[in-house]
Amino acid sequence: MKSWLIGYDITSPRRLARVHRALVNRATPIEYSIFLFCGTENGLKECLQTVLALLDRKTDDVRCYPLPHRGFQERIGRATLPEGIQWTALPAGLMTIQGN
16 A cells, blocks of 8 residues: 545636545545545546546646655644544554644
8 A cells, every 4th residue: 555645726616626525535635635645556546537537637736746655754733633632544654743
């Protein structure tokens, strides 16, 4: 199993909502327009084909970046969930660094 970051910039609010819904069903939302996809390369291709069918290729942009298998993965910044709550759908290596 591999991991990829998928990000998008969609110019139409209607297409934006459709792309977001399509990705929520296939990947883990990290931010509103950034998703973490964990799976096989065939699964990624299927996910991206679904998204590409929804795009205006002249004005919209979708990008996909592979993450290293044993790479350093951290999240820095404000927590998206209340303190003490852990979302187990995220890979164990994705942690929050909290400042004092």
